[in-house]
Amino acid sequence: MPVRPVLSLRCPAAAVALLGALGxxxxxxxxxxxxxxxxxxxxxxxxxxxxxxxxAKDYFPVxxxxxxxxxxxxxxxxxxxxxTVKEPYPKGKPESYVLVKCGxxxxxxxxxxxxxxxxxxxxxxxxxxxxTHLPLLTETGTLDVLTGVANGAxxxxxxxxxxxxxxxxxxxxxxxxxxxxxxxxxxxxxxMTQGTDDPQYPKLRQAGIAVVANAEWLEPSPLGRAEWVKAxxxxxxxxxxxxxxxxxxxxxxxxxxxxxxxxxxxxxxxKVLPGTMYQGTWSMAAxxxxxxxxxxxxxxxxxxxxxxxxxxxxxxxxxxxxxGGDAPVWLVDQPWKSTADAxxxxxxxxxxxxxxAGKVWTNTKAQGPGGGNDFYERxxxxxxxxxxxxxxxxxxxxxxxxxxxxxAQVPRA
Numbered sequence: 455m456p457v458r459p460v461l462s463l464r465c466p467a468a469a470v471a472l473l474g475a476l477g478x479x480x481x482x483x484x485x486x487x488x489x490x491x492x493x494x495x496x497x498x499x500x501x502x503x504x505x506x507x508x509x510a511k512d513y514f515p516v517x518x519x520x521x522x523x524x525x526x527x528x529x530x531x532x533x534x535x536x537x538t539v540k541e542p543y544p545k546g547k548p549e550s551y552v553l554v555k556c557g558x559x560x561x562x563x564x565x566x567x568x569x570x571x572x573x574x575x576x577x578x579x580x581x582x583x584x585x586t587h588l589p590l591l592t593e594t595g596t597l598d599v600l601t602g603v604a605n606g607a608x609x610x611x612x613x614x615x616x617x618x619x620x621x622x623x624x625x626x627x628x629x630x631x632x633x634x635x636x637x638x639x640x641x642x643x644x645x646m647t648q649g650t651d652d653p654q655y656p657k658l659r660q661a662g663i664a665v666v667a668n669a670e671w672l673e674p675s676p677l678g679r680a681e682w683v684k685a686x687x688x689x690x691x692x693x694x695x696x697x698x699x700x701x702x703x704x705x706x707x708x709x710x711x712x713x714x715x716x717x718x719x720x721x722x723x724x725k726v727l728p729g730t731m732y733q734g735t736w737s738m739a740a741x742x743x744x745x746x747x748x749x750x751x752x753x754x755x756x757x758x759x760x761x762x763x764x765x766x767x768x769x770x771x772x773x774x775x776x777x778g779g780d781a782p783v784w785l786v787d788q789p790w791k792s793t794a795d796a797x798x799x800x801x802x803x804x805x806x807x808x809x810x811a812g813k814v815w816t817n818t819k820a821q822g823p824g825g826g827n828d829f830y831e832r833x834x835x836x837x838x839x840x841x842x843x844x845x846x847x848x849x850x851x852x853x854x855x856x857x858x859x860x861x862a863q864v865p866r867a
Contacts, residue, residue: 504557
């Protein structure tokens with residue numbers, strides 16, 4: 455995408471002098487305090503904007519359809535879209551954003567949309583609060599819009615890390631605290647959240663920066679989370695490519711799930727034990743959760759698979775051992791180098807059948823140099839690859855030669 459050739463400023467304040475240097479006046483400041491001397495406003499066809507606006511024309515020849523995701527919707531009008539996030543953070547009220555194609559006039563909004571933020575698309579500058587957003591850009595060829603990440607240490611993507619090293623992408627929350635003044639000074643078009651609220655967000659909104667929620671982690675289904683690539687595409691204008699990416703993921707996921715269903719029918723679902731303990735409590739995925747659905751679709755089962763909840767159950771080791779201690783496979787998220795690391799973390803782990811059999815698998819195979827885990831980065835968009843790994847773990851005889859992407863077997867000590 456072309457780099458925006460004008461400064462992103464708030465008017466009047468300190469922007470006045472710079473606007474003057476650019477030969478502009480305060481009248482160039484439009485809604486939200488941004489200079490309107492932007493090539494998008496001219497409707498230049500070269501930058502993908504509307505040229506010669508026709509109110510009767512549909513400017514979205516390619517439209518995204520949302521089938522699996524439950525936490526966002528997209529509605530199309532002729533020259534703008536309405537992106538609604540139903541739960542922007544746990545128990546948060548729905549938020550809608552009006553995404554107006556560049557070169558089109560801003561629509562007159564009434565009713566529930568009267569106070570909704572208006573964002574010109576495709577955006578030219580985006581700050582990301584979560585590494586899960588990064589594949590949504592790299593896989594759709596829109597990485598150039600990324601200008602900020604919360605903390606580069608957690609990034610696994612070599613492409614993004616290179617952009618951070620070159621100064622094209624800045625870090626705005628290195629100590630896990632959002633630096634509002636830094637973000638306001640940079641003036642990105644959008645800051646995309648990680649599906650949580652932050653006390654600094656009102657300051658950003660007051661400064662004219664659109665804060666757009668991405669709460670894909672509240673989706674219980676793997677394909678529902680992956681479908682958030684379409685929400686990102688609504689901002690970047692990459693609907694066609696996003697559709698192609700998701701269709702491939704959906705198709706490949708279905709193929710692996712079909713093989714797993716056949717394997718489970720031929721024998722019985724393989725019993726697994728998911729999760730580990732933290733501060734003496736075992737966080738166990740409920741059957742209706744993201745992890746629970748992956749295990750089921752991979753041809754596996756576990757004692758809490760029938761729990762319809764979409765969150766985690768907080769259990770004692772004794773409760774887990776009583777029902778799941780005999781599972782032949784243990785799936786963990788710890789960077790253990792050997793099973794000795796597991797018993798060092800808690801000696802009771804040594805009593806698990808999977809530990810004795812040496813069948814402990816961790817999803818930390820693909821870690822970035824700063825410790826970021828690609829399972830929680832690229833794996834969100836690519837549940838087909840996650841499922842393929844799990845299928846190979848549970849049914850190794852039906853997945854000979856499989857190359858693991860996210861999972862690795864923990865060596866037996």
